[in-house]
Amino acid sequence: MTAAPDSVRLDETDRRILRALTAEGRLSNADLAARVGLSPSPCWKRVRALEARGVIQGYGARLDRAALGFPETVLVNVTLESHTEDTLARFGEALAAVPEVMQADLVTGDDDYLIRLAVAGTRHYESFLRDALYRIPGIRHSRSSFVLRELKSETSLLDARPWP
Template sequence: MDEVDRSILAVLEQHGRISNAELAARVGLSPSPCLRRVRRLEETGLIRGYRALVDPAAVGRGLRVFAGIRLVRHARADVVAFERAVVRLPEVVQSHHVTGNYDYLLQVEVADLPAYEDFHANRLASLPGVAMVTSYVTMKTLSPDTA
């Protein structure tokens, strides 16, 4: 991977639907070599896919909560049971195994606070091996687009 590939990746990370002609112009290539590079980046797995960023509030997921999860035990069977269960919850849009005070950090999106209260009490806290859940309600999300 060279500097041109890095430039292609940087542009595609911000503008995944950019046309090949526009991408080529931004990175200083003609369209054919640019397209070959993009295809190679896809084939080698450096580009894993493309997706739409959906406004969560517009689809009934206006409340974002980060939940720190601590497990009771760290035996492999307990970890596997938790991981298999948590990835099945549609409210959990990202799940990260982390170091520090928690074992997992989850990004949860639900309609509102009563919906999160129900999710927390009836689904999240009852996952296999969960000892503790600490919730952080998002008040504002910052990104380069909002600055």
């Protein structure tokens, strides 16, 4: 198996550091070093190197959307009328300004965008359509699916391998 051309090579110690931080991002450097079998100084240097190389992009808390009043997830497929750079840029900027949009991706296939949205329920979703999405010019059509149950949500790909 070969890695993607722009991927970063990680040794097993780097992977142990990343697994520990992915599981518990608030670990002190001393605790992290003890978990991965390093002394604090080399551990700190490795973490800083992983940050500098862009492998670690930041640290944050995982929030419970339901506790914040947004228990429902909607996947919205959007097709635009045109595909000029200007149209794509304006659509992307408009989506970025909507706080309920958790993720928006330009995709291949029949649709142009796949949007992951957090909402309080169907009325909130209707409001999103009316007051946000359908006010963005250039939409040909959209399709939606409410997520019934999230089966997996993973940000760490440490155990994934590229297909040959």
